[in-house]
Amino acid sequence: MPEAPEVEALTLFLRERLTGHAVHTVELAEFRALKTRGRPLDQLVDRTLTGVTRHGKHIDLDLDGIHLALGFGRAGWATWSDGDAASLPPEGAAMIATVTFDDGVLGITDAGDWLSVQLHVVDDPFDVPAVAKLGPDAADPGFSRETLARALGTRRKQLKALLQEQESLAGIGNAYSDEILYVARLSPLAHAASLTEDEVTQLHAALREVLDEAVAARGGVPIAEQKAAKVAAMRVHGRTGEPCPDGDGVIEDIPGTKGSGQYCPACQPPHA
Structure with a gap:
C-alpha cells in the first residue's frame, strides 16, 4: 500500500x-x-x-x-x-x-x-x-502534538488501528503505523485513551521522525523503485522472525493482524 x-x-x-x-x-x-x-x-x-x-x-x-x-x-x-x-x-x-x-x-x-x-x-x-472526509495530514510538517492529541481523544481504540484511520489523521497506512509505534516504544494494542501526556508527546515525536525521514528518503527515487525503497527502509514492518534492530528481542506479528503487522514485544510491551 x-x-x-x-x-x-x-x-x-x-x-x-x-x-x-x-x-x-x-x-x-x-x-x-x-x-x-x-x-x-x-x-x-x-x-x-x-x-x-x-x-x-x-x-x-x-x-x-x-x-x-x-x-x-x-x-x-x-x-x-x-x-x-x-x-x-x-x-x-x-x-x-x-x-x-x-x-x-x-x-x-x-x-x-x-x-x-x-x-x-x-x-x-x-x-x-x-x-x-480526510483528517489532518500526518505527513504535513506542521502536524502538531496538539493535533495528534485531538485525534487520539479519549477513544478506546487500539493505536495501530487509529493511526490508519484516515478520518482521524490522513496518510498513514499499515507499514508506517508499525514503524511509528516501534520508534515510540508503544504497544500497537494499547488504547488511545490510556496514553499519558508524556506518551502522547513520545508518539508525536516518533510520528514526525518516521514520516519526515521517509518523505526525505523517497524524494527523487524513481516511481518504479518506490516500493523496494520503502520495504528496504522498514525497521520492523514485514520482518517477522528477524532480530530487533535496537535490542535483544525478535520481531513478531501483531496479534489479530493475520501477519500484516509487526512489532517487537520486548521493546513494545503491553501498556500498563
Missing part, C-alpha cells in the same frame, strides 16, 4: 514533469475503477495540467479546472514512460488506465486480488468522498 511518503514523491515527480503539458489521449482498461460514470476520462483530452496536489494517500491532477483524482487503495500505483507507449506494469499488476500526455504516458496499475484503485473526474478534489 502506498502511503504519504511514496505518494508525496509521486506528486512531486508529476508536478515537475507534467505541469504545462497537455493530455492527448486516455484509455480506461478497467471500467470499474472509474467512480464518476457520468464523467468519462475523455473529458481530460486536450486539457493542460496546471497543478498536482496530495491529499493523504490520494493525488489530484488539475487539468484546466477539471480534476482527475487518483485513489491508490491497497495495491494501486503508477508507471511513467517518456515514450509513446505506457511502461509495462510491475509483475503481478494490471494496467487500469493510461493518460497520454504530449511528452509521455502515465499509467495507473493495481496489483491486488481485488480492485482497489479509484478514479474520479470532478470539478473539485473535495467532491471525492474519501478526500472530503
Whole structure:
C-alpha cells in the first residue's frame, strides 16, 4: 500500500514533469475503477495540467479546472514512460488506465486480488468522498502534538488501528503505523485513551521522525523503485522472525493482524 511518503514523491515527480503539458489521449482498461460514470476520462483530452496536489494517500491532477483524482487503495500505483507507449506494469499488476500526455504516458496499475484503485473526474478534489472526509495530514510538517492529541481523544481504540484511520489523521497506512509505534516504544494494542501526556508527546515525536525521514528518503527515487525503497527502509514492518534492530528481542506479528503487522514485544510491551 502506498502511503504519504511514496505518494508525496509521486506528486512531486508529476508536478515537475507534467505541469504545462497537455493530455492527448486516455484509455480506461478497467471500467470499474472509474467512480464518476457520468464523467468519462475523455473529458481530460486536450486539457493542460496546471497543478498536482496530495491529499493523504490520494493525488489530484488539475487539468484546466477539471480534476482527475487518483485513489491508490491497497495495491494501486503508477508507471511513467517518456515514450509513446505506457511502461509495462510491475509483475503481478494490471494496467487500469493510461493518460497520454504530449511528452509521455502515465499509467495507473493495481496489483491486488481485488480492485482497489479509484478514479474520479470532478470539478473539485473535495467532491471525492474519501478526500472530503480526510483528517489532518500526518505527513504535513506542521502536524502538531496538539493535533495528534485531538485525534487520539479519549477513544478506546487500539493505536495501530487509529493511526490508519484516515478520518482521524490522513496518510498513514499499515507499514508506517508499525514503524511509528516501534520508534515510540508503544504497544500497537494499547488504547488511545490510556496514553499519558508524556506518551502522547513520545508518539508525536516518533510520528514526525518516521514520516519526515521517509518523505526525505523517497524524494527523487524513481516511481518504479518506490516500493523496494520503502520495504528496504522498514525497521520492523514485514520482518517477522528477524532480530530487533535496537535490542535483544525478535520481531513478531501483531496479534489479530493475520501477519500484516509487526512489532517487537520486548521493546513494545503491553501498556500498563
